[in-house]
Structures are given as structure tokens and as C-alpha cells.
Amino acid sequence: MVVSTNKPLLNYINGEWCASQGTELLDVLNPATTQVLSKVPLSKKADVELAVTSAAAAFTTWRRTPPTTRVQYLFKLKFLLEEHLDELSGTITDECGKTLKESKAELQRAIENVEVACGIPTLMQGYNLEDIARGIDEIMIRQPVGITAIITPFNFPGMIPFWFLPYAIACGNTTIIKPSEKVPLTMQKVLGLIEQTGLPKGVVNLVNGAKEVVDGLLEHPQIRAISFVGSSPVAKYIYSQAAAFGKRVQCQGGAKNPIIVLPDADQSMTTRITADSAFGCAGQRCLAASLAVTVGEARDWYPNAIASAASNRVVGYGGDDGVQMGPVITKPSQARIENLIQQGIDEGATALIDGRQVKIAGYEQGNFIRPTILQNVHPQSNLARTEIFGPVLGLMHLETIEEAIELVNSSQWGNMACLFTNSGAAARQFRYEAEAGNIGINIGVAAPMAFFPFSGWKDSFFGDLHGQGKQAVEFFTQTKVVVERWPQEWSRQF
Numbered sequence: 001m002v003v004s005t006n007k008p009l010l011n012y013i014n015g016e017w018c019a020s021q022g023t024e025l026l027d028v029l030n031p032a033t034t035q036v037l038s039k040v041p042l043s044k045k046a047d048v049e050l051a052v053t054s055a056a057a058a059f060t061t062w063r064r065t066p067p068t069t070r071v072q073y074l075f076k077l078k079f080l081l082e083e084h085l086d087e088l089s090g091t092i093t094d095e096c097g098k099t100l101k102e103s104k105a106e107l108q109r110a111i112e113n114v115e116v117a118c119g120i121p122t123l124m125q126g127y128n129l130e131d132i133a134r135g136i137d138e139i140m141i142r143q144p145v146g147i148t149a150i151i152t153p154f155n156f157p158g159m160i161p162f163w164f165l166p167y168a169i170a171c172g173n174t175t176i177i178k179p180s181e182k183v184p185l186t187m188q189k190v191l192g193l194i195e196q197t198g199l200p201k202g203v204v205n206l207v208n209g210a211k212e213v214v215d216g217l218l219e220h221p222q223i224r225a226i227s228f229v230g231s232s233p234v235a236k237y238i239y240s241q242a243a244a245f246g247k248r249v250q251c252q253g254g255a256k257n258p259i260i261v262l263p264d265a266d267q268s269m270t271t272r273i274t275a276d277s278a279f280g281c282a283g284q285r286c287l288a289a290s291l292a293v294t295v296g297e298a299r300d301w302y303p304n305a306i307a308s309a310a311s312n313r314v315v316g317y318g319g320d321d322g323v324q325m326g327p328v329i330t331k332p333s334q335a336r337i338e339n340l341i342q343q344g345i346d347e348g349a350t351a352l353i354d355g356r357q358v359k360i361a362g363y364e365q366g367n368f369i370r371p372t373i374l375q376n377v378h379p380q381s382n383l384a385r386t387e388i389f390g391p392v393l394g395l396m397h398l399e400t401i402e403e404a405i406e407l408v409n410s411s412q413w414g415n416m417a418c419l420f421t422n423s424g425a426a427a428r429q430f431r432y433e434a435e436a437g438n439i440g441i442n443i444g445v446a447a448p449m450a451f452f453p454f455s456g457w458k459d460s461f462f463g464d465l466h467g468q469g470k471q472a473v474e475f476f477t478q479t480k481v482v483v484e485r486w487p488q489e490w491s492r493q494f
């Protein structure tokens with residue numbers, strides 16, 4: 001798929017690249033330069049209708065295709081993704097702003113999800129029991145749910161669609177993807193690779209756009225399941241709308257992730273790992289550390305150590321050698337993050353390092369903010385509760401691990417919580433008591449591998465089955481139970 005800056009991106013429906021029926025176009029910008037990379041159409045409900053017609057026609061045959069045959073397309077896709085890793089990483093860096101290393105890492109996780117879904121002939125098996133009563137057997141079968149839809153955010157354009165897509169199609173469903181309108185180029189290229197696998201037309205469809213497309217997907221009676229990742233207000237909306245329209249739904253939302261530093265933590269490891277967590281991907285990760293809580297004497301060393309790591313971080317265009325942190329996604333994001341920093345200061349925090357108003361030589365138009373550290377953030381302040389989604393780490397201090405766990409558990413969010421310590425007992429207490437779906441012990445970004453669910457609790461997740469691994473297989477299948485009796489005398493007739 002060739003991408004041109006002059007022509008709008010195309011939708012991919014029924015195995016064909018086709019123009020959107022929407023005439024409104026948005027610029028796709030490189031956040032490091034604000035150069036226009038392409039134009040994305042805001043598709044209409046009529047485009048969704050075409051995609052559903054295509055997915056419905058494909059479903060009839062695809063669900064009858066043996067799982068062993070279905071996964072052959074995924075094996076091909078894995079090799080194509082590996083072959084095109086550099087090119088895809090470059091696209092992610094250009095449209096999303098992260099460094100090439102970060103772009104490659106997210107694609108590795110995408111590939112890992114394809115690998116896991118290749119195990120569908122085993123993963124999709126049901127179970128049975130003979131003689132639940134004399135001569136009667138019972139069987140549980142997993143069947144595909146039908147047409148599914150995947151709606152994704154801007155921050156991992158190459159990885160997040162793969163928390164769902166490989167499982168959806170391996171289980172025999174057909175699907176429609178709506179990538180974030182801010183970063184539509186990566187999926188445009190991925191769909192080009194899917195096309196090369198020879199996957200039957202209509203099994204995977206792509207509709208570019210924003211709210212109208214999402215509403216079209218939510219309202220469409222033939223779509224049976226919705227997978228969503230994005231901010232919590234939109235997650236809540238999608239969860240309630242999908243439920244109102246009778247669909248199964250999984251919605252991963254926003255976060256405000258605390259990390260707790262105990263006095264016995266390894267100082268250099270903790271500093272390095274927590275700096276990567278707070279400032280990697282410019283803080284635009286749902287698993288970014290956003291609050292660091294020092295306990296006891298950790299206050300004596302951690303603030304200075306993390307401030308020095310923050311100020312040494314090399315910021316610039318993610319495609320340049322040696323750059324450790326790229327820009328944030330848009331000018332409005334930059335303004336929002338800078339305002340939140342100011343709000344934190346107004347609420348009584350002090351800026352240990354203030355990364356606002358930065359100009360990067362050669363990239364003066366870019367949406368850059370340098371790592372920022374706010375000290376003495378009050379637990380009741382807005383800053384302590386608001387998802388910033390930028391390279392800003394708030395510091396707090398408490399005297400005991402019990403107080404720190406109480407702070408974690410008082411949050412509305414529950415995506416991730418991490419503990420840094422040398423004590424197994426403290427680690428166990430934290431793992432046992434902390435109310436979050438992803439826990440890190442001496443880990444700063446506790447991102448589950450593809451064969452574990454990407455968990456999330458409280459306002460960070462709406463639904464019950466998460467993306468990735470066995471939970472994705474459960475989400476993309478419906479169970480059917482068969483109770484059978486075949487009296488012996490009937491078989492004796494033959």
C-alpha cells in the first residue's frame with residue numbers, strides 16, 4: 001500500500017482498497033516536525049455498512065475453515081511483520097513520535113500475539129464428559145461470535161490492534177478495525193501485509209475515521225463484539241453503548257500508575273527503571289509511572305537520583321540516533337500537559353525539573369516537553385488523580401508500606417502499581433493487597449506478555465475478559481453445550 005501525502009488514505013473493505021465516503025479529511029502529522037504525512041478521511045456510517053456486509057459474507061466460509069488452515073495465514077503474517085519490522089517501526093516513529101527502539105519493541109509484542117494465536121487449534125478446544133447420566137454425554141464447544149470490531153488509541157499503533165485481531169480471526173470471526181485517526185498509517189501498512197498473506201477477502205476490514213465510525217460500529221446489529229482501548233471517558237461510553245445494543249464488549253481505559261520505592265530498594269536499578277517507566281514513550285503509555293511514592297529513608301536518595309536521570313534524558317526526533325524520548329502526540333496534548341504541570345504547581349507542588357517551553361534544535365515546530373518532576377504532590381490534589389499522559393512524574397512521601405498501599409487502593413484507577421524493594425515479605429504483601437490489574441515488583445512497566453491477559457481494574461477497565469492470550473480466546477468465542485443420548489438399540493439397527 002503506497003501512502004501519498006496528496007491523496008487521502010483508503011479504507012480496506014472486502015479485500016479491496018477503496019475511497020471513504022467521508023469528504024472531511026484530517027492531516028496526519030509527524031509530532032516531531034508537525035509536517036503533514038498524509039490525510040485521513042473521516043468515514044461515514046455508510047462505510048461501516050459496507051465493511052459489515054463484507055465481514056458478514058466472509059464469515060459464512062471463514063468459520064467453516066479449519067482452525068489449522070486459519071492459522072496458516074497468521075504464520076505468514078508473522079514472517080511478513082518480521083520482514084517489514086524496520087519499515088513499520090519507521091512509520092510508528094514518524095506518526096506517533098516514539099523512538100525507533102520503542103517502535104520496534106511494540107511490534108515485537110504484536111508479533112508475539114500473532115504467535116500465541118497460532119496455537120488456536122489447542123487454545124480453542126472445549127471439553128466433555130461421558131456419562132453425565134447413564135448413556136448420556138455432554139460436550140462444550142467453542143464457536144466464533146461472528147463479526148467483531150476493534151477500536152484503538154494513538155499511543156501504540158502497531159501493538160494494540162494485535163491484542164485482539166489475531167485471536168478474533170484465528171477463532172473464526174471476521175473483523176473491522178478502526179485505528180486512531182491520529183496515527184492511521186501503521187495499520188494501513190499492516191493491512192497491506194495482511195493482504196499479502198492471501199487471507200480471504202472480507203475477513204479483516206479497515207475503516208478510517210473517528211466518532212461517526214465508532215457509533216456506526218456500536219449501533220450495527222450484525223456486529224457481535226467490540227474491543228476498545230483508549231481514554232476512560234470514551235471507554236465508559238463505548239461500554240455502556242455496546243451493552244445497550246446487546247454486544248459483548250471489552251474496554252481498556254486510562255491510568256494513573258503509582259510506583260512505591262522502599263528504603264531497601266536497589267538505588268541505581270530503581271532509578272533507571274522508574275525513569276524509563278515515567279519518560280519512555282514520552283509518558284504516553286497506559287503503564288507509565290505517574291506518581292513515585294518514597295517510603296521512609298528512600299526520600300534521602302530517590303528525588304535527586306530521579307531528577308538527575310530526568311535531566312540527562314536525550315529528547316528529540318525518535319528516528320535520530322541516541323534520542324531517548326520523542327515528542328508528545330499533538331499541540332493540544334502539549335498544551336494540556338503544560339497546563340497540568342502549572343496546575344500542580346498552583347496546588348502546592350514544586351518543580352524539581354520543569355520541562356516546559358523547550359525547543360529542540362532542528363525540530364523547533366515539534367510538540368516537545370522535556371521530562372518534568374513535581375515534588376510534594378498532595379495526595380488529595382487534582383494532579384495526584386488526573387491522568388497526565390505526558391513525561392511528568394509526581395513525587396510524594398509516606399512513612400510506611402501500609403500507607404503506600406492505602407494510597408494505591410484509594411485511587412479510582414487500577415491499571416498498574418509497582419514496588420521497588422529487596423524484601424520478599426514486602427513484595428508479597430504488595431502483590432497480595434494492591435488493587436491494580438498489573439503489578440510490578442522491581443519492574444517499572446509491568447506489561448503482560450502476549451500469553452497473559454492485559455489486565456486492568458477499576459476505571460482502567462470496563463468489561464470482564466481482557467485482551468491477549470486465553471482471555472482473548474474466551475472473548476472471541478461463545479460456548480455451546482451439547483447433551484447427547486444415543487441409545488444402543490438404535491445403533492444395532494445398522
Ligand code: NAD
Pocket residue numbers: 151152153154155156178179180181209210211214215229230231232234235237252253254255285286387389415454456460
Ligand atoms: P481516545 O479515547 O481519545 O481515543 C481512542 C479511540 O476512540 C480512537 O480510535 C478515537 O477515534 C475514538 N474516540 C475518541 N473519542 C471518541 C468519542 N467521543 N466517541 C467515540 N469514539 C471516540 O484515546 P487516545 O487519546 O487515542 O489514547 C490515549 C488513552 O488511551 C489514554 O487514556 C491511555 O491511558 C489509554 N490507553 C489505555 C490502555 C490500556 O490498556 N488500558 C492502553 C493504551 C492506551
